[in-house]
Amino acid sequence: MHEMSIAEGVIQLLEEQALAQQFSRVKKLWLEVGPLASVDTASLQFCFEAVSRHTLAEAAVLEIIETPGLAWCLGCETQVGIRQRFDACPDCGSYQLQVIQGDELRVKELEVD
Amino acid sequence: MCSVCGCAEGETRIEGVDHHQGHHHHHEHEQPHLHFGQGAARAHVPGLTQQRMVQIEQDILGKNDRYAQQNREEFARRSLFALNLVSSPGSGKTSLLTRTLKELKERFPVAVIEGDQQTSNDADRIRETGAQAVQINTGKGCHLDAHMVGHALEQLDALRGGVLFIENVGNLVCPAAFDLGEAHKVAILSVTEGEDKPIKYPDMFHAADLLLLNKVDLLPHLNFDVEACIDYARRVKPDIQVIQVSAQTGEGMQEWLEWLLAGRSGLIHQRLQELEQEAQALQTLL
Numbered sequence: 001m002h003e004m005s006i007a008e009g010v011i012q013l014l015e016e017q018a019l020a021q022q023f024s025r026v027k028k029l030w031l032e033v034g035p036l037a038s039v040d041t042a043s044l045q046f047c048f049e050a051v052s053r054h055t056l057a058e059a060a061v062l063e064i065i066e067t068p069g070l071a072w073c074l075g076c077e078t079q080v081g082i083r084q085r086f087d088a089c090p091d092c093g094s095y096q097l098q099v100i101q102g103d104e105l106r107v108k109e110l111e112v113d
Numbered sequence: 114m115c116s117v118c119g120c121a122e123g124e125t126r127i128e129g130v131d132h133h134q135g136h137h138h139h140h141e142h143e144q145p146h147l148h149f150g151q152g153a154a155r156a157h158v159p160g161l162t163q164q165r166m167v168q169i170e171q172d173i174l175g176k177n178d179r180y181a182q183q184n185r186e187e188f189a190r191r192s193l194f195a196l197n198l199v200s201s202p203g204s205g206k207t208s209l210l211t212r213t214l215k216e217l218k219e220r221f222p223v224a225v226i227e228g229d230q231q232t233s234n235d236a237d238r239i240r241e242t243g244a245q246a247v248q249i250n251t252g253k254g255c256h257l258d259a260h261m262v263g264h265a266l267e268q269l270d271a272l273r274g275g276v277l278f279i280e281n282v283g284n285l286v287c288p289a290a291f292d293l294g295e296a297h298k299v300a301i302l303s304v305t306e307g308e309d310k311p312i313k314y315p316d317m318f319h320a321a322d323l324l325l326l327n328k329v330d331l332l333p334h335l336n337f338d339v340e341a342c343i344d345y346a347r348r349v350k351p352d353i354q355v356i357q358v359s360a361q362t363g364e365g366m367q368e369w370l371e372w373l374l375a376g377r378s379g380l381i382h383q384r385l386q387e388l389e390q391e392a393q394a395l396q397t398l399l
Binding site: 037097099107109 | 160166168169170171172173174176177215254255256258270286287289290291312316317318319345346347349351393
């Protein structure tokens with residue numbers, strides 16, 4: 001549900017960047033979204049299309065780069081891949097995991113005019 | 114658009130101040146209730162026309178995080194122990210809060226920032242306890258953000274050295290992503306909900322430092338597995354603290370109040386230490 005605010009945040013960020021970097025249209029943008037970022041990417045696509053109307057990013061293509069989730073297993077003392085917050089360690093089955101990566105939510109790159 | 118902080122008018126409304134000129138914040142009640150908004154500024158900027166690539170690498174929630182940092186500095190300056198209370202609707206947050214306020218308000222200043230989509234019913238319930246409350250109505254919004262809380266805080270300008278409760282919109286999804294500058298998120302889960310809520314809504318329980326398991330007086334009538342619930346919560350947040358409470362009977366209230374008091378004194382000690390260091394640094398300048 002908060003994907004709408006996030007899409008609005010993206011537009012605000014683009015407008016700030018347009019001033020700072022001197023461009024007037026965004027044609028394509030790449031977003032990095034981790035599996036733990038509390039964001040539904042399909043919903044974000046939908047919301048972005050809605051809020052980008054009549055802005056500098058109207059009709060821009062939104063590319064979502066899904067970054068992997070990583071955690072440190074306290075038991076195995078090693079780095080493991082995770083998809084969700086409550087995943088167990090794939091090696092030892094413990095839930096004593098500290099998330100290292102996967103909550104990214106950032107605009108990485110833009111193609112502009 | 115607001116020239117001070119750049120906020121646009123929209124659906125959100127906070128009780129009280131008219132905010133800045135040019136804003137469509139308005140008084141709805143005698144009590145503080147602000148109204149302001151969200152939505153993209155519509156600035157179009159003439160610029161270069163050739164197509165190019167721009168690397169920006171910026172966090173989308175960076176703006177919220179900057180407002181959250183400002184709130185955090187303001188909380189520190191005023192020695193305020195701020196808690197962000199998150200839960201689903203109907204978990205008993207407001208009842209738990211009114212009981213807590215009655216216990217605390219004789220000891221030190223307490224206030225509440227209330228977030229709901231509509232109505233000031235909750236803020237009215239809080240004010241009945243004698244505590245100060247500011248209602249934020251988010252309109253279509255599903256969560257409080259740091260910018261709204263910053264403005265609500267302006268309404269509580271005399272509040273110092275106490276506890277500020279921020280009662281978020283009843284929603285176990287969206288508020289997890291928005292830092293408000295609080296010391297801790299406190300998740301409230303009632304035993305009339307499912308014990309698997311922590312793994313159904315892992316982001317929220319991961320973001321919380323304390324889980325208050327509420328309405329435990331109803332346990333004899335329910336098939337709620339407390340151990341399983343705590344186990345699920347620790348899967349998503351291994352070091353989450355859990356306190357079982359009942360706002361109805363008062364069970365567990367003592368433990369919850371002790372947690373609050375310890376947090377508040379910790380914060381004041383830390384503030385004191387910082388000020389002492391600052392004073393010492395100033396002494397050396399004489």
